[in-house]
Amino acid sequence: MRTNQNRPQHYELIRRIIYVGIALAVILSYFIDYRQKFTPSPESKKVFDKVESLSPGDHLLISIDYDPSSEAELYPMSLSLLRHCFKNGVIPVVMTPWPSSVGIAKKGCDEAAEDANSMFGKKVVSGKDYAFLGFRPGTQNLILKMGDNLKGAFDKDYYGQPTQGMKALEGVNSLKDIKLLVDLAAMGTVEWWIAYGADRADIPMATGTTAVMTPDLYPFYQSNQLIGFLGGLRGAADYEKLLEIPGRGERGMLAQSATHVLIILLILGANIRMFAGRFGRKNEGLS
């Protein structure tokens, strides 16, 4: 007979079995050569369509507001967005208001620039085909300053080149000259960019965020303050599918689905067990 004393140990064992089950589901999915079929969400499609509608030479500002702890979800989005820009000749202007994001932002620019060469046969150069402005502190103040004078907020790019006269920033004086603002965020910066950046400069804005933050974006999407958004790994997979360049996002979908099915089964199993136990106890009491 099970007693209350040995219950915690029993639960501890179940907890560990669940972890092992989820780990196995993710590991096994890695080895299965199967691309899961899925339809990109309307929110993701709107972001893609907006970038697709930009003309060569238009500027797209990407704010990298995540650090390596959110790389799994947001880095594939950065790569896809940058690849899309390079493919269409759109000039991405990349910056970050967080010191811990500089490394990952640079890695994304470098990798996408290499891909532009290998995938589209385009040799893209910093300062000419894209601008990597690096880091400036201040967050809200920085956004406000960029709204008035972008080159004043970033007088030099990450590599120390002056932004005045930089070919990649020709025609860009403030946020008003940006055709699309994209905030890739794992921190609460989306709302700052909306209020201090996009709404103030009256420019369209999209975001890519971690799945945890995604539900909070729907009110802004409904009010058209966001033209669309990429939510978590699924958002990254959507964009990769639309761009037709598979990457980490699409590859992660099978593992994502496998673990979701496992969790649903566990929830169902646990509930059936609970109700069955209650039913059994009720019957025992009646007899």
Added chain:
Amino acid sequence: MSDYPQANELQAEASKRRQAIEIGVLALLVVAFFIVSLLRQNPFDKDADPAKAIGLIVAAGLTFIMFSFLYRDNPLFKAAEHLYVGVSLGYAAVISCREFLYPLVYQPLFAAPTAAAFKSSLLHLAVPVALGILLLGRISRKHGWVSRYAYAILIGWGAGVAIPLVTNSYILQQLTAAIKPLQEALGPKAPAHPFSPENFVGSCLAILGALVAMIGTVAVLFYFFFSVEHKKVGSAVSKLGIWFLMVSFGASFGFTVMGRLSLLIGRVNFLLGEWLNIQNK
């Protein structure tokens, strides 16, 4: 407890045995980790990039240490946790100095090419630098009060700038959007013949969605409206508000689970793809 000395001794003995088994298993795992690491990422290999290989081994080791928390809290996990915080802060400090303090504060003030350039820099930087230094007063208990001047300016300026922008973006535009779905479903933007066979399903869904959004907004707002007692109809509306809130929390929880699993997928991809160098198709 002293009533059962034998039981206590048995328990202590079992605990010691368990601890010895755990240490043994841990030692085996560490040895296995290093063997696998050297087989897949040998930094001494003549074709290998030693810095990259060592980096991958350290990152894989730290990943396993972080996952060890799933078994139980342990000193290795604590050490890795502190290392993570320390490295993050150290990195941020170095980047702040390299990208901001050195080129934008130190160089214009202490390495100005001309006297005129120095004067101009001083004019622009004196107040912000002084306020920044005042903020450091927080370090001292005795002189902490000096930071209040800087905070007063920060808060006053911040509130002054934020209030109009935030009111517009988070309140006025959201209020407009809360009314808009019904307007979009029935207003001038709706199709000319909303109930024609080709528009029927779309129009019905738009109207249904608008009604759900409207009823949900009103019900949830009413749930948080405490000026009247929630009785009869009020109680029903309030309960409906709770249901909408529960659905919203459920959606948030679902997204949270998805996010956490994405992080796990990212780590597993790193371990298999980069550390073990097993390429999937």
